[in-house]
Amino acid sequence: MDLPAFVSLLGFSEKGWGPALLTAAGMTVLLSASGVVLGALFGGLAAFARLKGGRLARGTADAYCTLFRGVPDLLTIYLLYFGGSSLLTAVGRFFGAQGFVGLPTFATGVLALAIISGAYQAEVYRGAFLAIPAGQIEAARALAMPGPLMLRRIILPQLLRYAIPGLGNVWQLILKDSALLSVIGLVELMRQSQIGAGSTRQPFVFYIAAAVLYLVITFISGALIRRAEKRSLRGVRRA
Amino acid sequence: MDIAFFQDVFLRLLGGVPLTLQLAGISLSIGFVLAVVLAIALHNASPLVVLPLRGYVALFRGTPLLVQIFLIYYGLGQFRPSLQAMGVWWLFREPYWCVILALTLNTAAYGAEILRGGLQSVPAGQIEAALACGMSRGLLYRRIVLPLAFRQALPAYGNEIILMVKGTSLASIVTLLEVTGIAHQIISQTYRAIEVFICAGAIYLILNFAITRALAWLEHRLSPHLRPPPAARSATQKGEAA
Incomplete structure (x- = not known):
């Protein structure tokens, strides 16, 4: 492989795959971010259920976390894509539509990443909540703070501080998981490099390019997470 | 509920378990040996050795497993003539x-990071004591450093084992028929995703549960020094009863 050929292949000229790959990398980031944000809702609810819920809520949340952390993520994606599509097809048939109705891949992808990341985030939030010193909550109660105010002023700020390292891990995990969405035809970085590899017959070049782009994303987000962690600890006295 | 269908799916999926276990077992065993060597090298070697090793670890921890599989399976196919020559x-x-x-x-890279953490946690006093007894470098590692590091790294390594069992599911994308591969096959034949997911999920949960139990047992066995001695324990129990 001579260097110029490989440069023009991945470059930004008319025949280059550079723009397509960069757009796809942006898609990967967008997918993962949407998945983690929606997953924060699932994870937050599950953590709340496990901490304060009744027996039924606790059991459901426990089952959710165990199931989606123990089952391969690929299987979860198949469940949502095929399960959701057959549901849609059934609904479509009810209204007289013919044939197979596919689920929109972006929505499926975000939902899959949200369900998976929610199961991991629940653990992070639960651990972070338990790390808040009991005195903080007692003090807020002693000041007669109403629940929502206590949540906003006392619990959430401290909870986030303890949760940042764990959330960083979840983010890196989900970023790499998003590559699995290529199996349902969603054009993110992995799928785009498959397309490039297929149409140019240069798989090595494209998968190396994908690997480098993933590395760049994980490096940048790793640096940002470290900065956030440092900033969150600026009010904490080091022993 | 269609019990007969569940039974049929479950039995067909069980046929994929040996391959899943093979993939996980072989790669985890070789990966563990590599991880130990890598961790010791990362911990001790000169910067000249450490730098490329760090690059390897960062590469495999920073990219999706699917990219790695495709790079090896499809990517290296581009060099078929030279690979054939070799x-x-x-x-x-x-x-x-x-x-x-x-x-x-992949697991060697993650394992090396985990074990490196374990090596770092070995108290300096333990190593000094061993050196003061005149232990050689090899004996020091075999008797003092590695057992302490393994014990420390065990919980994190346990997570890695479970991640690897889940990771074997990606083999289905390159046509291997392990549990997820068979599940995908059945789903695309029958479009009954939920039933198949329940069966396959149950199989993975059982596997992971067995692994978790085995690791808990191992952890218990490896930490007798962290528990009170049996005599003291029975004494406190009597004290509580009294």
């Missing part, structure tokens, strides 16, 4: 070996 084409032609290679390199 006589290693049989290895890269088979998806089975490609997946094992990718999983092994």
Whole structure:
């Protein structure tokens, strides 16, 4: 492989795959971010259920976390894509539509990443909540703070501080998981490099390019997470 | 509920369990040996050795496993003539070996980081004491450093084992019929995703549960020094009863 050929292949000229790959990398980031944000809702609810819920809520949340952390993520994606599509097809048939109705891949992808990341985030939030010193909550109660105010002023700020390292891990995990969405035809970085590899017959070049782009994303987000962690600890006295 | 369908699916999926276990078992065993060597090298070696090793670890921890599998299986296919000339084409032609290679390199990178953390946690006093007794470098590692590091790293390594069992599911994308591969096959034949997901999920949960129990037992066995001695324990129990 001579260097110029490989440069023009991945470059930004008319025949280059550079723009397509960069757009796809942006898609990967967008997918993962949407998945983690929606997953924060699932994870937050599950953590709340496990901490304060009744027996039924606790059991459901426990089952959710165990199931989606123990089952391969690929299987979860198949469940949502095929399960959701057959549901849609059934609904479509009810209204007289013919044939197979596919689920929109972006929505499926975000939902899959949200369900998976929610199961991991629940653990992070639960651990972070338990790390808040009991005195903080007692003090807020002693000041007669109403629940929502206590949540906003006392619990959430401290909870986030303890949760940042764990959330960083979840983010890196989900970023790499998003590559699995290529199996349902969603054009993110992995799928785009498959397309490039297929149409140019240069798989090595494209998968190396994908690997480098993933590395760049994980490096940048790793640096940002470290900065956030440092900033969150600026009010904490080091022993 | 269609019990007969569940039974049929479950039995068919069970047929994929040996392959899943093979992929996980082989790559975890070789990966563990590599991880120990890598961790010791990362911990001790000169910067000249450490730098490329760090690059390897960062590469495999920073990219998706699927990219690694595709890079090895499809990517190296681009160099078929030279691989044939080297006589290693049989290895890269088979998806089975490609997946094992990718999983092994992946788990070795994660394992090296985990074990490096374990090595760092070994108290300096332990090493000083061993050196003061005149232990050689090899004996020091075998008797003092590695057992302490393993014990420390065990919980994190347990997570890695479970991640690897889940990771074997990616083998289905390069046509291997392990549990997820068979599940995908059944789903695309029957479009009954939920039932198949329940069966396959149950199989993975059982596998992971067995692994978790085995690791808990191992952790218990490896930490007798952290528990009160049996005599003291029975004394406190009597004290509580009284």
